[in-house]
Amino acid sequence: MNYKLYLRGAAQVMFQGNAMTGLLVMLGIFWGACECRQPIIGWAALAGLVVSTTVGVITDRKAADANAGLYGFNGVLVGCALATFLGGTWQMWAALVLCSAATVWLRNGMNKVLKQWGINSLTMPFVLLTWVMLLASREFSTMCHTTLSHPSLLPHTALPFPISVPDLLVAWLKGISQVFLANSAGAGIFFIVALACSSIAAAMWAMLGSAIALFTAIALGADAVDIATGMYGYSPVLTAIALGCTFYKPGIRSALWCIIGIITTVYVQAAMYALMLPYGIATLTAPFCITTWMFLLPRYALNDKKRPDHTNWHKNLTNS
Amino acid sequence: MNYKLYLRGAAQVMFQGNAMTGLLVMLGIFWGACECRQPIIGWAALAGLVVSTTVGVITDRKAADANAGLYGFNGVLVGCALATFLGGTWQMWAALVLCSAATVWLRNGMNKVLKQWGINSLTMPFVLLTWVMLLASREFSTMCHTTLSHPSLLPHTALPFPISVPDLLVAWLKGISQVFLANSAGAGIFFIVALACSSIAAAMWAMLGSAIALFTAIALGADAVDIATGMYGYSPVLTAIALGCTFYKPGIRSALWCIIGIITTVYVQAAMYALMLPYGIATLTAPFCITTWMFLLPRYALNDKKRPDHTNWHKNLTNS
Amino acid sequence: MNYKLYLRGAAQVMFQGNAMTGLLVMLGIFWGACECRQPIIGWAALAGLVVSTTVGVITDRKAADANAGLYGFNGVLVGCALATFLGGTWQMWAALVLCSAATVWLRNGMNKVLKQWGINSLTMPFVLLTWVMLLASREFSTMCHTTLSHPSLLPHTALPFPISVPDLLVAWLKGISQVFLANSAGAGIFFIVALACSSIAAAMWAMLGSAIALFTAIALGADAVDIATGMYGYSPVLTAIALGCTFYKPGIRSALWCIIGIITTVYVQAAMYALMLPYGIATLTAPFCITTWMFLLPRYALNDKKRPDHTNWHKNLTNS
Numbered sequence: 001m002n003y004k005l006y007l008r009g010a011a012q013v014m015f016q017g018n019a020m021t022g023l024l025v026m027l028g029i030f031w032g033a034c035e036c037r038q039p040i041i042g043w044a045a046l047a048g049l050v051v052s053t054t055v056g057v058i059t060d061r062k063a064a065d066a067n068a069g070l071y072g073f074n075g076v077l078v079g080c081a082l083a084t085f086l087g088g089t090w091q092m093w094a095a096l097v098l099c100s101a102a103t104v105w106l107r108n109g110m111n112k113v114l115k116q117w118g119i120n121s122l123t124m125p126f127v128l129l130t131w132v133m134l135l136a137s138r139e140f141s142t143m144c145h146t147t148l149s150h151p152s153l154l155p156h157t158a159l160p161f162p163i164s165v166p167d168l169l170v171a172w173l174k175g176i177s178q179v180f181l182a183n184s185a186g187a188g189i190f191f192i193v194a195l196a197c198s199s200i201a202a203a204m205w206a207m208l209g210s211a212i213a214l215f216t217a218i219a220l221g222a223d224a225v226d227i228a229t230g231m232y233g234y235s236p237v238l239t240a241i242a243l244g245c246t247f248y249k250p251g252i253r254s255a256l257w258c259i260i261g262i263i264t265t266v267y268v269q270a271a272m273y274a275l276m277l278p279y280g281i282a283t284l285t286a287p288f289c290i291t292t293w294m295f296l297l298p299r300y301a302l303n304d305k306k307r308p309d310h311t312n313w314h315k316n317l318t319n320s
Numbered sequence: 321m322n323y324k325l326y327l328r329g330a331a332q333v334m335f336q337g338n339a340m341t342g343l344l345v346m347l348g349i350f351w352g353a354c355e356c357r358q359p360i361i362g363w364a365a366l367a368g369l370v371v372s373t374t375v376g377v378i379t380d381r382k383a384a385d386a387n388a389g390l391y392g393f394n395g396v397l398v399g400c401a402l403a404t405f406l407g408g409t410w411q412m413w414a415a416l417v418l419c420s421a422a423t424v425w426l427r428n429g430m431n432k433v434l435k436q437w438g439i440n441s442l443t444m445p446f447v448l449l450t451w452v453m454l455l456a457s458r459e460f461s462t463m464c465h466t467t468l469s470h471p472s473l474l475p476h477t478a479l480p481f482p483i484s485v486p487d488l489l490v491a492w493l494k495g496i497s498q499v500f501l502a503n504s505a506g507a508g509i510f511f512i513v514a515l516a517c518s519s520i521a522a523a524m525w526a527m528l529g530s531a532i533a534l535f536t537a538i539a540l541g542a543d544a545v546d547i548a549t550g551m552y553g554y555s556p557v558l559t560a561i562a563l564g565c566t567f568y569k570p571g572i573r574s575a576l577w578c579i580i581g582i583i584t585t586v587y588v589q590a591a592m593y594a595l596m597l598p599y600g601i602a603t604l605t606a607p608f609c610i611t612t613w614m615f616l617l618p619r620y621a622l623n624d625k626k627r628p629d630h631t632n633w634h635k636n637l638t639n640s
Numbered sequence: 641m642n643y644k645l646y647l648r649g650a651a652q653v654m655f656q657g658n659a660m661t662g663l664l665v666m667l668g669i670f671w672g673a674c675e676c677r678q679p680i681i682g683w684a685a686l687a688g689l690v691v692s693t694t695v696g697v698i699t700d701r702k703a704a705d706a707n708a709g710l711y712g713f714n715g716v717l718v719g720c721a722l723a724t725f726l727g728g729t730w731q732m733w734a735a736l737v738l739c740s741a742a743t744v745w746l747r748n749g750m751n752k753v754l755k756q757w758g759i760n761s762l763t764m765p766f767v768l769l770t771w772v773m774l775l776a777s778r779e780f781s782t783m784c785h786t787t788l789s790h791p792s793l794l795p796h797t798a799l800p801f802p803i804s805v806p807d808l809l810v811a812w813l814k815g816i817s818q819v820f821l822a823n824s825a826g827a828g829i830f831f832i833v834a835l836a837c838s839s840i841a842a843a844m845w846a847m848l849g850s851a852i853a854l855f856t857a858i859a860l861g862a863d864a865v866d867i868a869t870g871m872y873g874y875s876p877v878l879t880a881i882a883l884g885c886t887f888y889k890p891g892i893r894s895a896l897w898c899i900i901g902i903i904t905t906v907y908v909q910a911a912m913y914a915l916m917l918p919y920g921i922a923t924l925t926a927p928f929c930i931t932t933w934m935f936l937l938p939r940y941a942l943n944d945k946k947r948p949d950h951t952n953w954h955k956n957l958t959n960s
Contacts, residue, residue: 133911540782542781
């Protein structure tokens, strides 16, 4: 087996099949984890990556997906999320191993279902399985969940975001770092550099996506703390990479399509925050998945001559 | 382009591809809006109709759906709903343009998904996109949502409906007017006449649907205010037109099937009111879509000789 | 028509097409109902079974499913659930007749949808229709719902389960009896014997499933009352029979797969308890359906040579 295959898994969260990108992503995750004095998040991300990739390599016969690192990206996100929300108990590690492994067959099953409509499960297996564990932690007394929000019926009143250049800059970078649940401007820089190693276009779209989402959230009056910590940025960043330079041939039409998608993701993100209020759990990357599906399903040709196929993306990417 | 195509869009909410029906529907919407001293609802309905139809005409190559007005009906409902719940701010108008346009590609995508099971997305694109905006309005301080219900865990105690002929008559007409979110007996009369212009059977089923739903809701002890304002009528009215004279060949069997469907819609409507309680948002026409799908999916032949196809309905209707 | 066909319906809840099993299941339901001094639950189960099977026999042309009793199992569960939660009013009986009949066409429709992915609707038609009635009972003043939980945002603090041999034994048996919503160790013995009449393997997997779920729930710190009344057992019991000896060829690999599935069901069960908190309604067998689908969808070959087909199970079973 090849260690590059594992690193590619970390890169595939942002649609890149590139081992160097994956290495920089892992360093960025550790940077963010150490900045928050929770290095366990980095180790959990690594564990999730290793478990899910290994299970994927063992169970997949064709190995095309395994080669591209497509079994690892859900696992690395499971690791980040469970360590962030459930602390460092053995129950968290047990949940992490079960969830990371289960992303392999849930992804496999979901892709079978979605194939006929020309779309992919994206990070939804991670989202669904992590939701199961976050919700279950409310019922099991041995599962710690001190960092989950308190369930409520109404959000607290949104305070205005104090607009200044440093505040905007940090919020913009954290919009990118939150893709991996990191609340760290430094980690955001790591992720931009990581993307640039594999695709300049992807790095540009990530930066543009975070910027458009930032201004949309401010214009609509989202809560200052949510904006400052990048909570309105990470889903649009993923939508931007997906629609801007992964699933559609780049061009004027797809760029316009992508920008409408980015703005839509901000609304869907806010709607899902409201939807999660009575449960006090995170939306994770669900707003990205839902919006991207909505913009892929019609399979508009845009700049292409024929209807595009969105069932997979590894064939489009530079592999290293 | 043809102005009739726009009017047909307003008529297609009730499955009629008839421009005169559409004109009377628009007049009914304005009548109801003026009766509630909110003429903005009428203008928003018109804006939603124009935006969604125009986007549909531009993006659709074959234009069969565009001709039948099938791009407009979600847009007109988006307009009615957003103006009713989010007032007249620029944020509402921005949401209206985005949502109306997005109904085109969400409908396109959903129909691609549902086609293989022989069903259609009905008004679900309108429902899903409007829910996104209503939920998002809770998180965005600039989006007004004073007319949304306060979230709660239990409904207030249902009061008995005072049965008298005038009360029953008004509740029965409002059951029909609420199809377009209008709380107005006069608008109900407009919509009945509009249906009769295109199909006497559709007008009969709408009236029968509202009547059966009214008595079912009273018998089961629904809340007096909900009954009086037609909140238990609009979904069954749409189920009645769909099952009674749109998707099945009329006859004794399909009439019985339709009546079971109408009664089921009343239960599903109540269940969805309970489901929406913690969010304080409207069910919109979701109970109609869900129940109608449930009664279309098995594709029973009923009075027909072969399994019916429910993927579209414009071919069944008089076009004018 | 054949009375055996009705009895098989009661047995098919646990995937057995055997009339003797069905007879013992019905006796077990009556035993549990009488132990709780609510014999009406037994009669409701019988009514649900008779209505759904009869509607199934009338509407199905091919009659292969009818012969195997596959129309009755949703109906018998509808009867158990509605009588348990909605008491003995005429509104309950009306809901029971409508729901039992509707399971036939909802099952038919859902199986059409799920067929192409090689899976079956399992008990989900029962779950969805019962949820509609439980939620609707909150809005309708004539529908009694005194035994539903009070809606809340947080679960009460989980108390530790007092581990002793008699406590464990009763909790283990109730884990099996709750498959039919019976809180009775005696009914659990009836159901084990019923299974053994048709398939020793199924009886073994049911017992093992309940035991594994019991220890998992205790280890994770689930609430003592929930554990003692078998609320963490019934879904894993069904997962165990489904994965262990119904949908996969038995063997070492499928046994391991089944055990992972049983443990996953315990987490999904807890997550769904948290999900239902704001509504105060039961999860019913939804955790079983969701987890089993997740473990069937990838269609891993396991001990078989080719990808298995999970669209139906009656062909696999001894018919008597």
